[in-house]
Amino acid sequence: xLREPVTSVVSPETGGMSGNTxxxxxxxxxxxxxxxxxxAHQALVEKLADPVVYDVEDFRPGNHSGDLxxxxxxxxxxxxxxxxxxxxxxxxxxxxxxxxxxxxxGHGLMQLESPDGETRIVEIGPQTICYVPPFxxxxxINVGDEDLVMVFAYPSDSGQDYGIIEASNGMxxxxxxxxxxxxxxxxxxxxxxxRPETVVALMKQYA
Amino acid sequence: xLREPVTSVVSPETGGMSGNTxxxxxxxxxxxxxxxxxxAHQALVEKLADPVVYDVEDFRPGNHSGDLxxxxxxxxxxxxxxxxxxxxxxxxxxxxxxxxxxxxxGHGLMQLESPDGETRIVEIGPQTICYVPPFxxxxxINVGDEDLVMVFAYPSDSGQDYGIIEASNGMxxxxxxxxxxxxxxxxxxxxxxxRPETVVALMKQYA
Numbered sequence: 507x508l509r510e511p512v513t514s515v516v517s518p519e520t521g522g523m524s525g526n527t528x529x530x531x532x533x534x535x536x537x538x539x540x541x542x543x544x545x546a547h548q549a550l551v552e553k554l555a556d557p558v559v560y561d562v563e564d565f566r567p568g569n570h571s572g573d574l575x576x577x578x579x580x581x582x583x584x585x586x587x588x589x590x591x592x593x594x595x596x597x598x599x600x601x602x603x604x605x606x607x608x609x610x611x612g613h614g615l616m617q618l619e620s621p622d623g624e625t626r627i628v629e630i631g632p633q634t635i636c637y638v639p640p641f642x643x644x645x646x647i648n649v650g651d652e653d654l655v656m657v658f659a660y661p662s663d664s665g666q667d668y669g670i671i672e673a674s675n676g677m678x679x680x681x682x683x684x685x686x687x688x689x690x691x692x693x694x695x696x697x698x699x700x701r702p703e704t705v706v707a708l709m710k711q712y713a
Numbered sequence: 714x715l716r717e718p719v720t721s722v723v724s725p726e727t728g729g730m731s732g733n734t735x736x737x738x739x740x741x742x743x744x745x746x747x748x749x750x751x752x753a754h755q756a757l758v759e760k761l762a763d764p765v766v767y768d769v770e771d772f773r774p775g776n777h778s779g780d781l782x783x784x785x786x787x788x789x790x791x792x793x794x795x796x797x798x799x800x801x802x803x804x805x806x807x808x809x810x811x812x813x814x815x816x817x818x819g820h821g822l823m824q825l826e827s828p829d830g831e832t833r834i835v836e837i838g839p840q841t842i843c844y845v846p847p848f849x850x851x852x853x854i855n856v857g858d859e860d861l862v863m864v865f866a867y868p869s870d871s872g873q874d875y876g877i878i879e880a881s882n883g884m885x886x887x888x889x890x891x892x893x894x895x896x897x898x899x900x901x902x903x904x905x906x907x908r909p910e911t912v913v914a915l916m917k918q919y920a
Contacts (some may be wrong), residue, residue, distance in 0.1 A: 508916070511825050511833050512844040516815075523842075565844060572778070572810050572868050576842065603779050606866055608723075608815070618718050626718050635730075635864075637719040637772060640780065657842075659813055659866050661779050709715070 512565060514576075518610035518632075521580020521655045523563045531561035532593070534586075539672070540594065542680060542694075543587035550586055558582070559591050566662065573662040581614070581646065581654045588682040590689070592617075595645030595677065599665025601708050602640040608657040609634040613650030615689070617681060619643040621705040625679045625691065630656065641709055643670060647681050649689050674698045719772060721783075725817035725839075728787020728862045730770045738768035739800070741793075746879070747801065749887060749901075750794035757793055765789070766798050773869065780869040788821070788853065788861045795889040797896070799824075802852030802884065806872025808915050809847040815864040816841040820857030822896070824888060826850040828912040832886045832898065837863065848916055850877060854888050856896050881905045 514525035533556045534547070541547045564577025584591040595617070598605070607616060609630040616636045618626040620643075628636045630646075638644045648654040671677060675696040684690050700708075721732035740763045741754070748754045771784025791798040802824070805812070814823060816837040823843045825833040827850075835843045837853075845851045855861040878884060882903040891897050907915075 508827055508848055509846040511823070511835050511846060511849065512842075513835050514842040514844070516840045516842060518840065525842075525844075567811070567844070567846065570809070570847075572807065572870075573847065574781075574811050574813055574844075574866070574868070576813050576844065600779065602777070604774070604781050606781055606783050608864065616718070620715055628718050628720050633723045633725065635719075635721040635723060635732075635783065637721070637732075637774070637781075637783065639716040639718060639774065640777075641715055642718065657815065659781070661781070661868065663779075 509567065514565060516578055516610065516657060518655050521561065521578055521653060523578040525565055526563040526577065527566050529561065529563045531558045533557065534559050537592070537594065540592065540676070541586045541589050546587040559584070560593060569662045571663045574659050575662050576657070576659040579646070579656050579658060581648045583648050583651050583653065585683065589680060590647050590649050590683065592647040593645050594668050595643060595671050596666040596668050597641070597643040597670045598660070599667045600663060603661045603664035604640050605638040605644065605658060605660040605664070607636045607638070607646070610655040610657060612648065612652045612654035614654040614656070615647040615649055615681060617645045617647060617677060617679070619677050621700055621708045623678050623699050627691065643677065645677065649681070674700060716774065721772060723785055723817065723864060725862050728768065728785055728860060730785040732772055733770040733784065734773050736768065736770045738765045740764065741766050744801065747799065747883070748793045748796050753794040766791070767800060776869045778870045781866050782869050783864070783866040786853070786863050786865060788855045790855050790858050790860065792890065796887060797854050797856050797890065799854040800852050801875050802850060802878050803873040803875050804850040804877045805867070806874045807870060810868045810871035811847050812845040812851065812865060812867040812871070814843045814845070814853070817862040817864060819855065819859045819861035821861040821863070822854040822856055822888060824852045824854060824884060824886070826884050828907055828915045830885050830906050832884070834898065850884065852884065856888070881907060
């Protein structure tokens with residue numbers, strides 16, 4: 507079926523996008539379970555009256571294989587204890603699907619974790635593209651003092667699997683603020699590595 | 714196979730991109746046959762010593778289905794008679810593959826033509842995304858006074874078919890400069906519509 511071309515105008519300032527077919531937002535309470543300091547998280551939800559942490563506006567043409575979804579994500583700056591505001595993180599339900607992020611404003615990190623537990627960090631500022639190859643779990647983190655705004659695109663049939671992070675008690679590393687500024691990686695002591703057969707099953711495509 | 718994440722930094726000013734795996738450029742002589750005034754085209758090639766009209770830097774992860782190619786294209790401003798500098802134009806060899814363009818600098822048009830000869834024009838400035846849905850032939854045109862720079866992304870297995878435009882003696886319409894500024898669409902009198910069975914064959918996917 508022939509569909510009409512679409513025009514979207516991105517606002518790097520507000521993180522908005524015209525021509526979108528959908529919008530959703532995540533509040534601080536939606537991030538329960540992600541932080542090492544659960545009490546600090548709960549206290550902040552109450553203190554700030556459960557603020558929006560990030561929102562997404564996207565255009566979804568459908569879920570045809572070979573088609574593309576694109577959009578804009580905007581994340582507030584903020585901290586929970588020594589950790590930063592971040593997204594839940596996911597691997598694609600079709601794990602061989604990649605994603606492209608393109609920084610528009612602010613200073614963020616993409617935290618990537620391979621099925622067998624390797625961590626990579628990509629720093630994202632304005633005009634930085636981060637290519638998340640197939641099979642990498644990924645989460646974005648706002649380590650700056652202003653909104654983090656990124657444009658993204660990924661295959662329409664990718665899907666999102668958020669359970670993979672929960673199943674391993676979080677990602678292998680945590681990103682924490684360093685005294686005096688900047689960030690560092692520390693081990694997540696609760697992390698449960700995926701079993702070799704789980705890794706093989708995830709990566710059976712592309713073999 | 715697990716591949717490493719990639720970081721690319723885009724320069725909207727120069728149209729360059731770090732982290733690229735390839736680069737190509739097209740010179741004015743490569744655009745032979747595209748303009749209504751072939752003599753003006755040939756004279757300009759000689760006068761300007763066959764300048765580069767556009768260049769592309771891209772990152773290609775391979776040609777796996779479901780993966781994505783991305784890059785940056787930069788096009789000089791210029792005219793051939795009353796027509797503008799433009800790309801050859803193509804439909805994807807897998808015609809059901811879309812493409813996303815994101816304006817970074819300058820003022821351009823995306824000229825789209827459906828298999829059955831419908832024309833659409835999308836104006837692209839900085840921060841404008843143009844989504845080219847499956848099945849549309851598309852060409853970009855620099856109608857401004859400065860470089861046109863766009864980021865793009867499309868599925869790795871798309872391929873490009875440039876012959877489709879040649880087979881119909883060009884696109885159905887031409888974009889020409891209007892006296893006093895701006896642009897207009899005019900008919901291309903040499904245009905040969907595609908036959909209904911050609912249209913059906915092109916659009917057999919997604920049926």
